[in-house]
Amino acid sequence: MSMQADHSNRSWYKRNEIALTPWLFLIPGILMFLFYVILPVFQSFYISTLDWDGLGQGTSVGLENYRELWHDPAFYISLRNNLIWLALYLLAIPAGLFIALFLNQTVTGIRLYKSLFFFPFVISQVVVGLVFTWFYDPTFGLLNTFIGWFGFGPINVLGDPTYVTYGIIAAGLWPQTAYCMILYLTGLNAVDPEQIEAARLDGAKGWRMLWYVIIPQLKPATFIAFVVTVIGALRSFDLISIMTNGGPFGESRVLSFYMFEVALSEYGFRMGYGAAIAVVLFLIMLCFITYFLYSMYKEERGH
Amino acid sequence: MFPTPIEKSSRTWQLTYQSLLPVALVLWLLPLIAVALFSIKPAGDFSAGNYWNLPSQFAGFENYGRVFLESDMPRYLLNSVFITIPTVIGAVALSAMTGFALGIYRFKLNLAVFFLFVAGNFVPFQILMVPVRDLTLQMGLYNTKTGLVLFHIAFQTGFCTLFMRNFIRALPFELIEAARVEGIAEWRIFWYVVLPLMKPAIAALAVLIFTFIWNDYFWAVVLTQGVESQPVTAGITSFNAQYRAAYHLMSAGSIVAAIPPVAMFFLMQKHFIAGLTLGAVK
Numbered sequence: 001m002s003m004q005a006d007h008s009n010r011s012w013y014k015r016n017e018i019a020l021t022p023w024l025f026l027i028p029g030i031l032m033f034l035f036y037v038i039l040p041v042f043q044s045f046y047i048s049t050l051d052w053d054g055l056g057q058g059t060s061v062g063l064e065n066y067r068e069l070w071h072d073p074a075f076y077i078s079l080r081n082n083l084i085w086l087a088l089y090l091l092a093i094p095a096g097l098f099i100a101l102f103l104n105q106t107v108t109g110i111r112l113y114k115s116l117f118f119f120p121f122v123i124s125q126v127v128v129g130l131v132f133t134w135f136y137d138p139t140f141g142l143l144n145t146f147i148g149w150f151g152f153g154p155i156n157v158l159g160d161p162t163y164v165t166y167g168i169i170a171a172g173l174w175p176q177t178a179y180c181m182i183l184y185l186t187g188l189n190a191v192d193p194e195q196i197e198a199a200r201l202d203g204a205k206g207w208r209m210l211w212y213v214i215i216p217q218l219k220p221a222t223f224i225a226f227v228v229t230v231i232g233a234l235r236s237f238d239l240i241s242i243m244t245n246g247g248p249f250g251e252s253r254v255l256s257f258y259m260f261e262v263a264l265s266e267y268g269f270r271m272g273y274g275a276a277i278a279v280v281l282f283l284i285m286l287c288f289i290t291y292f293l294y295s296m297y298k299e300e301r302g303h
Numbered sequence: 304m305f306p307t308p309i310e311k312s313s314r315t316w317q318l319t320y321q322s323l324l325p326v327a328l329v330l331w332l333l334p335l336i337a338v339a340l341f342s343i344k345p346a347g348d349f350s351a352g353n354y355w356n357l358p359s360q361f362a363g364f365e366n367y368g369r370v371f372l373e374s375d376m377p378r379y380l381l382n383s384v385f386i387t388i389p390t391v392i393g394a395v396a397l398s399a400m401t402g403f404a405l406g407i408y409r410f411k412l413n414l415a416v417f418f419l420f421v422a423g424n425f426v427p428f429q430i431l432m433v434p435v436r437d438l439t440l441q442m443g444l445y446n447t448k449t450g451l452v453l454f455h456i457a458f459q460t461g462f463c464t465l466f467m468r469n470f471i472r473a474l475p476f477e478l479i480e481a482a483r484v485e486g487i488a489e490w491r492i493f494w495y496v497v498l499p500l501m502k503p504a505i506a507a508l509a510v511l512i513f514t515f516i517w518n519d520y521f522w523a524v525v526l527t528q529g530v531e532s533q534p535v536t537a538g539i540t541s542f543n544a545q546y547r548a549a550y551h552l553m554s555a556g557s558i559v560a561a562i563p564p565v566a567m568f569f570l571m572q573k574h575f576i577a578g579l580t581l582g583a584v585k
Contacts, residue, residue, distance in 0.1 A: 017488070017489050018408070018489065021408065021490065022404035022405070022410055022413075023404070025400040025401065025403055025404035025493070026401055026404045026416065028397055028400065029397040029400060029420075029464065030416065030419075032397065032453075032456060032457040033419070035438075036431070036435060036453070036457030037426065037431060037458055037461065038419065039434070040435050040438070041423075043433075044431070044433060044434055047433055047434065054433070054436075054437065101305075101306055102327070104306065105306075105320070106308060106309075106310075107320070107321060107324075115568075115569065117331060118568075119565070120331075120332075122514060122561075122565050122568045123335075123561040123565060124517070124518035124536050124560065124564070125518065126557075127557045127560060127561045130338075130539075130557055131337070131338050132334060134334075135334050135337070140352075140354040140355075142333065142337060145355065182576055182579060183580055186576060186580045188305065191305060205307075213305075221580070227425075231425060231427075235429075238520045241520070242540070255429070256429045259432070260432070263432065271437075277429075278427070278429045278430040278432065278433070279430065281427050281429055282427060282429075285426065285427045288425070289422055289426070292421075292425060293418055296418075297414075297418070300414065
């Protein structure tokens with residue numbers, strides 16, 4: 001009897017094996033991902049309508065958090081800085097391409113050079129932040145020693161509201177450029193040599209060759225570089241936290257840092273308000289996510 | 304090859320290029336070289352204002368010795384290891400399965416599930432911060448390595464699935480069909496046919512995730528607090544608070560914290576780069 005049940009069970013599974021197997025393999029991954037990533041996104045939307053200190057019961061306040069955000073000068077400073085980050089961070093792409101072109105040779109030891117140029121990306125942003133804090137230091141920093149040679153006075157980059165964001169972005173560009181460089185080095189390897197030879201015969205060289213022959217072929221590398229750079233710019237948190245902690249006078253905050261400050265620091269545990277800031281950041285990101293996914297979708301259909 | 308190979312250009316340019324390389328490298332790594340230099344200077348150099356000259360004496364052993372023997376640094380390093388290794392194993396295991404499912408089988412929701420993982424991977428993690436912290440608190444896992452590991456596994460599964468699925472797609476499908484004709488069970492196909500072919504992808508992801516998680520700072524700050532669970536990235540800030548203005552020790556500490564991913568990179572360079580480029584630019 002039991003053997004018969006067992007048998008019919010197995011055959012039912014056998015009959016549907018191809019349809020069932022993918023789901024069996026997907027379940028653990030999907031559950032984890034839903035639980036820790038997808039659902040929290042929606043929870044954040046809900047929490048952003050609450051007045052909640054993260055401990056007891058929250059009270060619903062409707063869109064009050066967003067109304068407050070609308071009148072919050074610190075929010076606009078963060079938003080402005082986010083846009084500056086986004087715009088300047090993209091410089092990592094041409095800079096990375098430039099270094100990749102510089103290093104795309106076959107002299108002895110070039111492999112080691114390539115790895116060493118890539119170094120900044122491998123070390124933690126915490127260390128990068130620390131290193132650049134010293135680099136900018138007004139009393140002994142290399143930057144001021146250097147500009148001192150040309151007779152310029154010491155600049156306290158990280159203490160000056162005008163320069164601070166740019167100073168931090170420069171620190172961030174260091175590892176990001178290294179990342180883009182490696183993407184382009186790999187991309188340059190795959191460039192079709194016959195096309196280059198053909199273009200050479202047609203008299204193309206230098207900039208024209210780069211622009212009309214090489215860069216179009218580097219499109220996949222450029223796409224990935226663009227994706228990771230945009231994400232990196234919008235996620236920027238570590239450097240700000242390490243280098244200035246948002247200061248001076250909150251001038252180096254970005255949305256991700258400001259939301260952390262509001263929700264988890266001495267400014268009080270305002271989870272609802274923090275979630276509202278995160279929602280704004282998410283909506284900005286959503287424009288890009290949609291574009292990324294759309295590009296990838298087109299690619300998929302193409303296959 | 305572009306630009307024109309250096310062997311084909313004039314002798315002068317060849318020599319210029321060869322001498323330009325080390326100069327460019329030193330300029331590029333100047334901030335790091337400075338820290339390395341700081342870390343072997345004796346404390347006296349800093350109080351004497353000798354910041355950028357060569358160290359008056361080699362104090363490397365003393366500085367690094369103090370980092371390892373007198374501070375919480377070894378503890379933080381150990382925490383980092385116990386956070387990073389399980390995350391790597393977990394994320395690679397989960398995504399080998401999801402990648403297999405999405406890469407081999409054709410079913411209605413295939414692309415939808417795939418894009419769910421990809422989209423989630425792009426999400427700015429600040430939007431997850433408040434709910435995930437609350438979740439972790441409620442499960443009693445706040446300020447534990449387990450809490451951090453579980454979240455990291457889940458989040459990294461997004462990126463890893465993207466990678467694994469694309470890798471499996473590129474495998475020769477005839478192998479699977481041949482196995483099916485032989486009547487081999489699907490899970491055996493996964494274990495005996497696909498998994499052995501995935502070794503390069505697994506290696507690439509393992510090094511990459513190792514570096515990402517080792518260097519994570521945000522979640523370490525959000526989900527952990529004390530020396531018993533904080534990884535080295537978060538620990539170094541307390542370390543620096545303890546040794547405020549002791550530049551030689553802070554430098555030595557930073558270098559110690561940075562070494563494991565650097566070593567990983569140098570040992571597994573090929574895999575690392577394959578991972579970074581998502582295998583998309585070959």
